[in-house]
Every structure is written in C-alpha cells, then in structure tokens.
Amino acid sequence: MSRPDLERLGAVYPRYLNAVVLHGLATAQAVGMGPTDLYATGTLAFHGRMTSGELAAKTGLTTGATTRLIDRLEQRGLVRRVPDPADRRRVLVEAVATDAIGLDDALAPAREKLGAVFVSCSAEEIATLTEHFERATPAFHEAIEAVREAE
Amino acid sequence: MSRPDLERLGAVYPRYLNAVVLHGLATAQAVGMGPTDLYATGTLAFHGRMTSGELAAKTGLTTGATTRLIDRLEQRGLVRRVPDPADRRRVLVEAVATDAIGLDDALAPAREKLGAVFVSCSAEEIATLTEHFERATPAFHEAIEAVREAE
DNA sequence: AACATTATCTGCTTCTATGCAGATATTAGC
DNA sequence: GCTAATATCTGCATAGAAGCAGATAATGTT
Numbered sequence: 001m002s003r004p005d006l007e008r009l010g011a012v013y014p015r016y017l018n019a020v021v022l023h024g025l026a027t028a029q030a031v032g033m034g035p036t037d038l039y040a041t042g043t044l045a046f047h048g049r050m051t052s053g054e055l056a057a058k059t060g061l062t063t064g065a066t067t068r069l070i071d072r073l074e075q076r077g078l079v080r081r082v083p084d085p086a087d088r089r090r091v092l093v094e095a096v097a098t099d100a101i102g103l104d105d106a107l108a109p110a111r112e113k114l115g116a117v118f119v120s121c122s123a124e125e126i127a128t129l130t131e132h133f134e135r136a137t138p139a140f141h142e143a144i145e146a147v148r149e150a151e
Numbered sequence: 152m153s154r155p156d157l158e159r160l161g162a163v164y165p166r167y168l169n170a171v172v173l174h175g176l177a178t179a180q181a182v183g184m185g186p187t188d189l190y191a192t193g194t195l196a197f198h199g200r201m202t203s204g205e206l207a208a209k210t211g212l213t214t215g216a217t218t219r220l221i222d223r224l225e226q227r228g229l230v231r232r233v234p235d236p237a238d239r240r241r242v243l244v245e246a247v248a249t250d251a252i253g254l255d256d257a258l259a260p261a262r263e264k265l266g267a268v269f270v271s272c273s274a275e276e277i278a279t280l281t282e283h284f285e286r287a288t289p290a291f292h293e294a295i296e297a298v299r300e301a302e
Numbered sequence: 303a304a305c306a307t308t309a310t311c312t313g314c315t316t317c318t319a320t321g322c323a324g325a326t327a328t329t330a331g332c
Numbered sequence: 333g334c335t336a337a338t339a340t341c342t343g344c345a346t347a348g349a350a351g352c353a354g355a356t357a358a359t360g361t362t
Contacts (some may be wrong), residue, residue: 015197015288021171021176025172039169063340137166212351308359310356310357311356314353316351320345320347323344330337
C-alpha cells in the first residue's frame with residue numbers, strides 16, 4: 001500500500017467488507033438459517049454438483065457436521081442428494097433451483113440500494129467493477145484456503 | 152438490470168458477495184470467535200463509541216444478548232466499557248486498539264491476494280473502485296436495516 | 303416527592319451447530 | 333478373495349449463543 005491512491009482505499013475497504021459480511025449475517029437471520037447453511041447453499045448453487053466431502057472442505061466442517069448440514073438443507077428443499085453412479089460411496093449434492101426460503105425477498109433491499117449505486121455508473125466504470133469482482137472472487141477463495149491451512 | 156453491461160455484472164456479483172461472506176466466516180473461525188462477535192467488534196472499531204443499546208440495534212440482538220456479547224468481547228480485551236457521564240444508566244462501548252486475537256495474521260492471506268489484485272490496477276481504476284466501495288458501504292447498511300424491519 | 307420510563311444486567315432455559323468416535327458401505331490394491 | 337483405504341452416515345456429548353422475563357439503577361415527568 002505505498003501508492004498514494006491506495007492509501008485511501010486502505011481506509012475505505014475494511015469498512016466495506018465489514019458491511020458486506022454484516023449484511024450476509026442479517027440475511028441469514030432473515031431467512032431463518034445459520035450463516036454457514038445459507039452460504040454453503042450459495043456455494044453449491046454457483047459451483048454446481050459437489051460431493052459431500054468437497055463441501056466439507058469448502059465449509060471447513062468435519063464430514064460428520066457436513067452430513068447434518070446437507071440434511072438441514074435437504075429438509076428445506078434447497079438441495080438434493082444424488083448418488084454418484086461412478087463411486088457409490090459418494091453422494092453428490094446439488095442445489096435445487098427453487099427459492100423455498102424467501103431469499104429473494106430478503107435480498108430485495110440490497111438489490112434495490114446496490115442497484116441504484118450501479119445504475120448511476122458509466123459503462124466504463126461498470127466494466128472496471130465487473131472485472132474487479134471477477135478477479136477478487138478467486139482471491140477470496142484462495143485466502144479462505146490459506147486461512148484454514150494456517151491452523 | 153436492463154443495460155447490457157449490467158447483465159454480466161448480475162452474474163458475477165452474487166458469486167463475489169458469496170466469497171466475501173465465506174471469507175468472513177472463515178476468518179471468524181480462525182480467530183476463534185463467532186461471526187457476530189467478530190463483526191460487531193469491527194462495527195465498534197469503525198463507528199467509534201456506542202451505547203450497548205445502539206450496538207444491540209446494529210447487531211439485531213436483544214439487549215440481554217448484547218450484554219453477553221460485550222462481556223465476551225471485553226474478556227478478550229477487544230472492547231472496553233465506559234460509563235456515560237451524562238446518563239449513568241448507559242454504558243458506552245469502545246473498541247480497544249489492540250489485536251489481542253491474531254486478526255492481522257488471519258487477514259494476511261486476504262491482504263496479500265487482494266493486494267495483488269489492487270496493485271495491478273491503474274490509478275483511475277482504483278479511483279473508480281474506491282468510490283464504489285464508499286457508496287456501497289452505506290447502501291449495505293441501509294439494506295441491513297430494511298431486512299431487519301421486514302420481519 | 304411519587305410514579306412512569308428507559309438502559310443495562312442477571313438467572314434461567316432452550317436450541318442448534320459442531321465435534322468426535324465408531325458404524326456401514328464401497329472401492330482399490332495385492 | 334482378502335485386506336486396506338475411502339466416503340458418508342449415526343449416536344452421543346458439548347458448548348455456546350440467544351431469547352425471555354424479571355431485577356436493578358438512573359432519569360424524566362407531573
């Protein structure tokens with residue numbers, strides 16, 4: 001953070017991240033689930049099919065806890081267990097494309113407020129932001145792995 | 152989301168938010184606290200002094216649960232209770248400027264990976280990003296309030 | 303001065319996520 | 333085919349967060 005323009009970013013960015021995570025926690029509470037459950041569902045939706053073990057690795061839970069996690073999600077109809085035909089020990093888990101939980105409603109305020117922020121941007125700014133998000137996403141995932149390994 | 156450039160953003164952004172929140176959860180776990188506790192501490196650090204009641208409102212907890220929250224944070228030396236001289240029923244809570252918990256270490260990977268993303272940006276792009284974060288932060292806080300009220 | 307209101311704290315209870323260790327089922331290696 | 337390794341599941345135990353209702357203390361209101 002030596003460049004002068006990065007200075008200001010260094011002050012703004014932590015507050016921003018704090019707000020994003022707090023919003024995530026509030027959203028989970030609004031739909032009546034724990035944060036882990038909600039964001040594991042997101043992970044499944046974005047990543048696609050995944051074995052129980054992979055999900056355990058991504059969430060940082062033990063395999064036992066992950067079984068229970070999947071149970072909870074399945075009970076709510078958010079997720080489906082599919083036996084892996086190639087290896088019948090394994091269970092593939094996939095997100096169901098239904099909002100059985102009112103997540104859309106819970107995210108409505110964020111969509112509205114953030115939408116307003118984005119709409120007022122020029123096409124060029126949107127391009128810059130989109131590219132940033134695209135690059136930041138894997139960076140966060142790598143950071144997650146690194147943090148978990150550091151224990 | 153009608154503009155063509157917003158289309159792509161709409162696909163990228165949810166994944167990005169998911170990654171940010173997951174990283175927040177992993178960080179909390181790494182420092183051995185619950186997500187609420189960690190991000191309440193952040194809120195205190197950024198907002199400055201705050202009464203117990205205000206903190207309760209910001210976290211969405213009851214006042215009783217907030218008392219316990221402050222107890223936990225105080226025990227870890229992250230926070231200090233200061234009696235309000237103007238109104239002695241009230242307790243002001245303020246963040247202590249010490250990293251008694253290894254948060255800096257836990258955030259190191261994110262700083263590194265994200266730092267790499269930012270450093271490769273032009274000054275103009277950094278300006279765009281900084282401005283966006285500045286505007287998105289209050290938007291998220293408003294969304295949090297809206298979600299809480301909607302219950 | 304008496305009463306109502308507000309702010310925080312405490313005792314108690316509950317709920318739920320998680321870990322751990324062992325069970326079960328399947329595959330892989332020799 | 334027998335043994336070892338792997339993947340998921342189950343039983344049990346625990347810890348910890350959070351709610352609720354009542355207690356305490358301070359302020360404001362008439």
